[in-house]
Amino acid sequence: MKAEKMLNKLKDILSAERQAQLEKYESLKKVLKALRVEKRRLQAELAAETDEDARHEIASRLKVISKQRKKGLTVLEELKSERDKRSH
């Protein structure tokens, strides 16, 4: 019984679907990291900027990045919980 369970787990690890999901997870993490860097850069820029128009521009860029990150984190969470479900 134990050997069968272990074999199933191995099958799951080697399956193409799982592989694709893993790749997706990793790619998403990479993109989210890049967005976090960009967000910090813009926040610093906003703090230093005094021109009202430029501030508005930076603020709306930040708004967009926040929304994108929020969306990305939700997807990442879903992928993670799915992965955890499979491994248990």
Next chain:
Amino acid sequence: MLRKTFLPAIFVLLAYGFAVSADFKTITAGIAIFLFGMLALEEGFKAFTAGGLEKILRASTNKLWKSMTFGIVTTSVMQSSSLVSVVTISFLSAGLLDLMSGVGIIFGANLGTTTGAWLVAGFGLKVNLAAYAMPMLVFGIILVFQPTKNLKGTGYVLAGLGFLFLGIQFMKDGFDSIGQTIDLAQYTMTGYPGVLAFAGIGVAATVIMQSSHATLILILAALASQQISYENALALAIGSNVGTTVTAIIGSFGSSIDGKRLAMAHLVFNIVTGLLAIGGIYQLMIAVEWLSRHVGIAADNYTLQLAVFHTLFNLLGVIVMLPLMRSLVKFLEKTIVADEIEIERPLYLSAGLEDIRDAALEAVRKESIRLYDLAAGVIMDGLSVSRDVLESEEKVKRVVKQSTDIIDEDIDDLYERKLKALYGAIVEYIVHSRGGYSGGRLNEELNAIRQAGQHVIEAVKGVKHLRKNLTRFMQSDDRFTMKEYNRLRRLIITVLREIDTARKSASESKSVLSLDHLKLEIEEKTRDFGKGLDDLIRKERIDVQTATSLMNDISYCRETCWDLVEAGTVLFSASGLDETVAMRSLALGEDEIAEMMESPDEEAAR
């Protein structure tokens, strides 16, 4: 040269005629009124051609007998074969008809036009037409001033008929009167020289008047007052039948290649019919005499006999040409060919690459980027702003303000030749590439690129719509409206420039996602345009019609910008495939952007 001297010569001749003969004046006034009636009639029927006629045309021309019947009926009702042939050419050019159906209609129109001679010979010459004309004119003109299109159209038709009747009456009176003073019959010519000479006069008269109907009425009026011989009248009728094709030929100048073929078919048909009638005129005269005797037409009623002759020789033409119709169509398709149009051909989509998956994907991407670049150029032309502006650092606001001259490019032609053709090639290539393998990321990517190409095409279509009003207002002094159009131009150019910036920094994963910021900007700006428009209406700086046009164009501008951003998001993501897909899954949609516009800045910027 000919055109320069022709009109003054006609004027001088007419002036001379007016000076020496009051009857000539009456006859020519009759012709002028008749022709004016034709114009009014055409105008009236045009009001109905936009919707109804189109539907009838589609349903009633799918078989040869149907298209011929359609030609007979419409020409009998409209009393103008020229109008029917010109309308047929325009429908053919619009792709609503095929050449075969078009030729069928023309054949039918030639039979339908003979009803005019019957009406005038049997009815018009015997009664006082002016008595009918007057009420028609009064009712017609009242209706012409009505605001609704259908009432206006009916008004033109009634007024047109009124003028036709009045013109016929004038011509009839003129010839009646001329008969009491001069004997035109002394110029009668007999035998074939007479037939040929009078047929030539018939051609010339119809070419000048642009109406075989007018010539025929003139012939009937002259015949009724015995100013011309019966034989010469028949020759004139044959000539008028050939001359009428000139209107269709002129009408085909601006038409498609099929329109030109149809005009040529019309010419061939009428020349063949004319030659048959000239060659067999004496045999036809015997046939007319025999027929007239059997249907009860008096032997001295030459006007009705002329109507019989007119119908008979046109019928003969149809009988002879009908079996040759298919060959005629084939011959015309072979001889009248379109000039080779220079269409945009793909540079990267080489045959053989379809089976190499990654190479095919790269080729499709490169070709689609090329499509985007070509489209960007066409969009700039459409907005009448120099293409160089996309590459320059100049402020968009200033550049747009300075771009006051219309860039005279045929956007429709560029769209057809360059973009549509190239996009078609891309789609075809994608379909073939997918044939070999199914599913997977690569297919998803190919689909995404195909969709991006569709967005590019839609963006150009939006600008094509926008350009109509933009061009109109660029030529007007309406500075308030122009200011609004400049704002629309600015937004589209800003979007193009921003996409270009993102494209150049595409090595960083953030770049393509940064285009989402543009989506927010598009929404905010177009919302502001709408608000500004309300303000302009309130302050009465623009009228409601202009405001409606602007509202439509704001919508086109918004859609164009969105299409460009959507296309850019797919085409300019240069990272690895997995990362590209991940990045694209984070791109914000219209709903998410709308949601963001509702939420305060600080909250989202956390």
